[in-house]
Amino acid sequence: MRRAGKQNTADNVNNFNSQPLYLRFIQGVNHMFNIILFGPPGSGKGTQSEKLISKYGLKHLSTGDLLRSEITSQTPLGLEARNFMDRGQLVPDEVVIGMISSALENNPKANGFLFDGFPRTEAQSEALDKLLKLKQTEIAVVLALQVTEEELIERLLNRGLTSGRSDDNNAEVVKARIVEYHKKTSAVADYYRSFDKVVEVSGEGTVDEIFDSLCNEIDKRKS
Numbered sequence: 236m237r238r239a240g241k242q243n244t245a246d247n248v249n250n251f252n253s254q255p256l257y258l259r260f261i262q263g264v265n266h267m268f269n270i271i272l273f274g275p276p277g278s279g280k281g282t283q284s285e286k287l288i289s290k291y292g293l294k295h296l297s298t299g300d301l302l303r304s305e306i307t308s309q310t311p312l313g314l315e316a317r318n319f320m321d322r323g324q325l326v327p328d329e330v331v332i333g334m335i336s337s338a339l340e341n342n343p344k345a346n347g348f349l350f351d352g353f354p355r356t357e358a359q360s361e362a363l364d365k366l367l368k369l370k371q372t373e374i375a376v377v378l379a380l381q382v383t384e385e386e387l388i389e390r391l392l393n394r395g396l397t398s399g400r401s402d403d404n405n406a407e408v409v410k411a412r413i414v415e416y417h418k419k420t421s422a423v424a425d426y427y428r429s430f431d432k433v434v435e436v437s438g439e440g441t442v443d444e445i446f447d448s449l450c451n452e453i454d455k456r457k458s
């Protein structure tokens with residue numbers, strides 16, 4: 236029998252969760268659940284993100300989408316970004332970190348964020364951790380999609396036939412993006428591995444099979 240007046244940890248957690256939100260914030264704990272969907276270009280990050288945000292009610296932050304929308308609106312930032320994207324290169328860190336910082340500030344009520352295509356360098360990873368710390372939260376898990384290089388190239392060139400994306404319809408640019416991934420972005424997985432946050436998930440198979448594997452990993456970590 237449990238002694239009156241002495242609660243175990245589970246009770247404390249349950250009591251905390253039943254408190255009104257304002258009290259939880261006064262106590263200084265933020266209950267956001269934040270995920271990084273990681274992988275090389277064409278590994279299916281955008282495809283899976285759409286399904287994950289709708290299932291888990293997360294705010295989707297895709298730096299690729301944000302940059303493409305700047306390009307469409309022909310803003311100075313978009314015009315600068317286009318020079319890099321058209322060559323298959325990463326856009327400078329300060330540009331994308333600034334975009335993510337504003338997006339975090341503009342979504343104070345989010346249950347959590349799904350970062351898609353960000354971070355892509357070690358400097359971006361460190362900046363993201365600092366920004367989340369300011370919000371008293373952190374990355375819960377990095378889901379790393381694994382896809383062979385031949386399959387990546389085939390998918391991107393296929394998408395290039397219909398997407399109108401200038402970075403997809405040229406084999407040289409597609410290959411440059413994969414080289415850039417190995418040179419700068421794979422370090423992001425090493426960074427988060429040092430905090431034991433990376434889980435590798437096969438990114439080959441049907442979209443639904445991959446989605447089920449991702450959900451399985453999320454559900455293990457989400458109470």
Ligand code: B4P
Pocket residue numbers: 274275276277278279280281282283298299300302319320323324325326327331351352353354355359390391393394402412438439440441442445
């Ligand atoms: P992103 O927009 O992030 O896109 P991506 O890497 O091309 O693709 P993703 O992995 O999301 O693939 P998708 O689901 O669409 O980057 C574009 C560029 O923006 C970068 O090269 C860079 O220049 C710049 N950029 C973005 N973020 C940056 C950052 N943080 N720092 C610096 N620069 C940055 O899938 C691809 C194709 O595969 C689709 O056609 C899809 O239908 C298909 N597909 C998906 N899943 C499949 C499956 N299971 N089987 C078969 N096909 C599948």
